[in-house]
Amino acid sequence: MSSRFSAHRLLGTTSMLALSAGAILATAMIQPAAAATPSGGLWGGGSSLSSLTLRQVFDCYKGAQVSGDGYTPSSSFTSSPPSPGLLPSACSSAASRSAVEGLFAAVGSGRGQQAFISHDALQLLNGGAVPAAGLPALPPNFIDTASGSTNFNTYPYPGLTFAASDNPLPATLTTSAFTFTGLSTTGWATSNTSGSVSIGTAVSVSYDSTNFGPAIQLPLFEVPVAIAVNTNGLDQLLSAAATPANAGGAIQLSTAQVCAIFSGTVTDWNSTATITALDSTGAQTTQLFYADNVSTTAATSTANTKPYASSSTPIRVTYRADGSGTSFIFTNYLKASCLPLATTANKYASIFGATGLPSTSFSTLASAVTAAGNSVANWQSATGSSGVATAIGTASGSTTSGAIGYLSADFTTPYANSSVISGAPHSASVQNEAQRAAGVNHPYNQSTNTSTPFITPTPASADAAYSALTANATIPSTGTYADWNLYNYTYTSGSLSGKSILGIPNTTGAYPVAGTTFLDTYSCLANAATNVTGFLSWYYNAGGTAANSTVNSVLENNGFHALNSSGTQNLAATIYNQYLNSTSSTRISPTSGGSTACSGKTGA
Structure with missing residues (x-):
C-alpha cells in the first residue's frame, strides 16, 4: 500500500490512534492537569469530516468571519442547489453572541477523542516531531489571526471545552485506561504556519468523572458519507x-x-x-x-x-x-x-x-x-x-x-x-x-x-436514513452518553435483525452510508459553562419543535442535515430537555451555582 497526500493542504501526518478499552499499560495512571479555560471562546477539535461545516456554524454563531476564513454571509445564499463559500444573510447579525468565538482544530476523530478523554488540549495535533508536522490540517483555519482580534490567537488552546468525532465514545470510560501518545508542553507553534511538536512517551489515562462529571455525547447533525470516484x-x-x-x-x-x-x-x-x-x-x-x-x-x-x-x-x-x-x-x-x-x-x-x-x-x-x-x-x-x-x-x-x-x-x-x-x-x-x-x-x-437511479448523498437522503432510525428505535429521554451512540441501535426483527439501523437504513430514499458527528463535552464545567450551553441552546433551537433554520441552512449547504425533521422523535428537543433545560437534573452545569451534582467538582 502506498501513501499519498497533498503537502500544501496538510501540515503533517497523523499517527493511528489506538482507542482500545483493553489497552492498559503497566505504567502508572497519568491524568493531565486540568487547564483553566478563559471566558470568551469555545475550543476543541477532532473530526475532519465536520471541520469545514463547524467552522461555518461558529462563524454564524459569532456573526463574523474568524481569521478571514472566506465564508461570507450573502443574500445570494441558497442551499438547494448549494452555494459553497456563502452563508445565510442571518449569519451577519449576531451582536448578542459576538463575544463567544468557536475555534476548531481538524486533527481527526481519534485525536479529538484522545483530547477529550484526557482533557488535554495538547493532544489536538496530527502527530510527528518535525517542524509544522503536528499542527491540524488546513483547511479550516484553527486559530483567529484577524488583525485587532481580542480573542485567543495562538495554538494550542489553553483549555478544552469540547471535541468532535464521527464515531462514538468507547462504551466504558471511567473503568478503562486508554493508550495515548504523550506530548511535551514545549515546542508548540504559535501560529498556523510554522512550529513543531515534541512527542513524549506513551501514557495511560482514563476519563475523570470525579472532577468533570459524566461524559456527554451529543449527535450534532445527520451525515451522508459519499463514495467518491475519479472516473x-x-x-x-x-x-x-x-x-x-x-x-x-x-x-x-x-x-x-x-x-x-x-x-x-x-x-x-x-x-x-x-x-x-x-x-x-x-x-x-x-x-x-x-x-x-x-x-x-x-x-x-x-x-x-x-x-x-x-x-x-x-x-x-x-x-x-x-x-x-x-x-x-x-x-x-x-x-x-x-x-x-x-x-x-x-x-x-x-x-x-x-x-x-x-x-x-x-x-x-x-x-x-x-x-x-x-x-x-x-x-x-x-x-x-x-x-x-x-x-x-x-x-x-x-x-x-x-x-x-x-x-x-x-x-x-x-x-x-x-x-x-x-x-x-x-x-x-x-x-x-x-x-x-x-x-x-x-x-x-x-x-x-x-x-430507477440509486441514491445520492444529499441532506434529504441522510434525513431519510434517520427516519429509519427513529421509526425502528426509541432514543431514551434520559440516560447516559452511551444511550446517544446512534450506531448501537439495531433492528430487532426481520431479516435485518441485529444489524445497525444507520448501517443499513431500510427506508425509501435513504442514503445507505449514514452516520453522525458527535460533540463530546463535560457535565461539569468551570467558567466555560455559559459558553457551551449558550451555543448548544442556540444550535438545538432551545428545545423548539423545529430545527434552527439558520443552522440547517448552513448544514444543507454542506450536504448535511439537522437532526431529524422526519420520523417519530424530535432528537434535538430530547437533547435540549436532557442537557440544557435549566430544570433538568442532568443538565450541563457550572461548578458553582449550577446542578448540585457538580458541587465541589473542579470542572473541565
Whole structure:
C-alpha cells in the first residue's frame, strides 16, 4: 500500500490512534492537569469530516468571519442547489453572541477523542516531531489571526471545552485506561504556519468523572458519507443525472459492487467478473461486476456488453490513514451490508466480519482483506479528509485515475468550496436496502425500459436514513452518553435483525452510508459553562419543535442535515430537555451555582 497526500493542504501526518478499552499499560495512571479555560471562546477539535461545516456554524454563531476564513454571509445564499463559500444573510447579525468565538482544530476523530478523554488540549495535533508536522490540517483555519482580534490567537488552546468525532465514545470510560501518545508542553507553534511538536512517551489515562462529571455525547447533525470516484479511464461509463447536479452523478454502484471493490475481490475497472448479490427475497444470486454500466435514460438505453474500462485501469481504493470517524461510518455500512453476501468463495465473512469492525482505523479492514488473500496492491492511504479528496481528485494521473474512496459530502462536488478544496471529486449513487428489497438491483431495467437511479448523498437522503432510525428505535429521554451512540441501535426483527439501523437504513430514499458527528463535552464545567450551553441552546433551537433554520441552512449547504425533521422523535428537543433545560437534573452545569451534582467538582 502506498501513501499519498497533498503537502500544501496538510501540515503533517497523523499517527493511528489506538482507542482500545483493553489497552492498559503497566505504567502508572497519568491524568493531565486540568487547564483553566478563559471566558470568551469555545475550543476543541477532532473530526475532519465536520471541520469545514463547524467552522461555518461558529462563524454564524459569532456573526463574523474568524481569521478571514472566506465564508461570507450573502443574500445570494441558497442551499438547494448549494452555494459553497456563502452563508445565510442571518449569519451577519449576531451582536448578542459576538463575544463567544468557536475555534476548531481538524486533527481527526481519534485525536479529538484522545483530547477529550484526557482533557488535554495538547493532544489536538496530527502527530510527528518535525517542524509544522503536528499542527491540524488546513483547511479550516484553527486559530483567529484577524488583525485587532481580542480573542485567543495562538495554538494550542489553553483549555478544552469540547471535541468532535464521527464515531462514538468507547462504551466504558471511567473503568478503562486508554493508550495515548504523550506530548511535551514545549515546542508548540504559535501560529498556523510554522512550529513543531515534541512527542513524549506513551501514557495511560482514563476519563475523570470525579472532577468533570459524566461524559456527554451529543449527535450534532445527520451525515451522508459519499463514495467518491475519479472516473478518468472509465471510457464505457454511463450514469444518471443527479439532484443536485453532480451529487452522485459520477457512477451508479450496487451494494454488490461496493462490497466487491472494498473486499479486494475486484481490483480493475476492466473486470468482467461475476460477483455475489442478493435478490428481492434476500436470497443470494449473481451479477456481472459491470452490470450497472448502462444508461439510465430509457430512450437511449442499450444492453451493456463492455466493462467500465476498455483497458486495464486499477481500482485505487483510497482510505484514511489516521484515526477517522469517517472510516467508522463507512466500515459500519460495509459490515451491515456486505455480510449477507458472504460465501465461502468470496471470503466476505472473514473480511467484513473481522474483529474490531466497525473501526476508526481502515487498516483493520485492509488487513482482513490481505489475510483473505485478496490484493491491496493498488490501495493508497491519505491523511485527513482533504488528503483523501486530493488523492482521488478529478484529474487523470497514475494514482488518481480510477481512484475510489469515502468522504463527507462537503469534500465532494457540488458541496465543496473550490477555493478551499481544489478539484473536489464527484460521488457515486448507491443502491439502498429498500431498492434491493423492491428488486432494483440495477439502475436500469431493460425488460420494462424504465430507470430507477440509486441514491445520492444529499441532506434529504441522510434525513431519510434517520427516519429509519427513529421509526425502528426509541432514543431514551434520559440516560447516559452511551444511550446517544446512534450506531448501537439495531433492528430487532426481520431479516435485518441485529444489524445497525444507520448501517443499513431500510427506508425509501435513504442514503445507505449514514452516520453522525458527535460533540463530546463535560457535565461539569468551570467558567466555560455559559459558553457551551449558550451555543448548544442556540444550535438545538432551545428545545423548539423545529430545527434552527439558520443552522440547517448552513448544514444543507454542506450536504448535511439537522437532526431529524422526519420520523417519530424530535432528537434535538430530547437533547435540549436532557442537557440544557435549566430544570433538568442532568443538565450541563457550572461548578458553582449550577446542578448540585457538580458541587465541589473542579470542572473541565
